[in-house]
Amino acid sequence: MANPSSRQGLIDYCLRELGHPVIEINVDDDQLEDRVDEAIQLYREFHYDAVEFVYLKHEVTANNISQKYIELNDNIIGVEKVIPFTSRTRGIDLFDVRYQILLNDLYSIQSTDIIYFSQIKTQLELINQLLVGEKPIRFNRHMNRLFIDMDWDDDVSVGEFLIVQCYRALNPDTFNDVYNDYHLKKYTAALIKKQWGNNLKKFEGVQMPGGVTLNGQKIYDEAVEELKELRQEVESVWQLPINMFVG
Numbered sequence: 001m002a003n004p005s006s007r008q009g010l011i012d013y014c015l016r017e018l019g020h021p022v023i024e025i026n027v028d029d030d031q032l033e034d035r036v037d038e039a040i041q042l043y044r045e046f047h048y049d050a051v052e053f054v055y056l057k058h059e060v061t062a063n064n065i066s067q068k069y070i071e072l073n074d075n076i077i078g079v080e081k082v083i084p085f086t087s088r089t090r091g092i093d094l095f096d097v098r099y100q101i102l103l104n105d106l107y108s109i110q111s112t113d114i115i116y117f118s119q120i121k122t123q124l125e126l127i128n129q130l131l132v133g134e135k136p137i138r139f140n141r142h143m144n145r146l147f148i149d150m151d152w153d154d155d156v157s158v159g160e161f162l163i164v165q166c167y168r169a170l171n172p173d174t175f176n177d178v179y180n181d182y183h184l185k186k187y188t189a190a191l192i193k194k195q196w197g198n199n200l201k202k203f204e205g206v207q208m209p210g211g212v213t214l215n216g217q218k219i220y221d222e223a224v225e226e227l228k229e230l231r232q233e234v235e236s237v238w239q240l241p242i243n244m245f246v247g
Contacts, residue, residue, distance in 0.1 A: 050169060
């Protein structure tokens with residue numbers, strides 16, 4: 001079918017794109033699977049439709065505090081930040097300056113403009129950024145560990161939750177429409193074509209029954225050029241703007 005919704009459907013589509021069943025495509029099943037994996041990897045790296053912006057919650061454990069990091073799943077490709085710890089309620093009581101300021105603001109808001117309250121909140125956030133700031137983070141997706149440079153023994157407790165703002169790669173087996181993405185289909189077909197040409201190059205010049213001569217080098221060269229154009233297209237058209245996130 002022209003709109004594949006599964007891994008095998010994508011493979012069948014690409015083979016038909018290359019001429020199957022009219023032409024025999026000399027590519028092994030394992031080679032087909034490898035080329036699909038390669039295409040999905042590039043799709044996740046560059047295509048903005050391949051990732052989603054999410055907030056993940058993580059409950060702090062004793063191991064997190066002793067190891068000083070939290071583990072994320074394999075689908076996380078980048079982390080922007082952890083929600084500021086200033087929102088924690090522990091340590092904010094009747095004598096806390098933030099409590100007193102907000103209490104006064106809430107009282108005066110009944111007789112003053114909302115703009116005043118907004119300005120006060122903005123000023124408090126600015127002061128917090130200058131004097132406290134955000135906790136530095138370090139993340140590498142090949143390790144799947146998010147390191148937060150803070151005092152784990154004092155800043156958090158077992159059972160508290162951390163909110164991680166990050167980018168997660170879509171799982172095509174869950175969101176089947178990924179397999180029908182225009183660029184993914186074209187790039188997968190070009191990769192299979194390159195593999196086909198590479199296989200046929202081993203028999204270059206061999207004459208088949210009927211006088212047909214295999215020309216794997218031409219198929220290979222055409223595929224390389226197609227891949228180059230598709231790579232340029234995904235980087236210039238489909239890639240997300242460069243952003244400052246970790247990982």
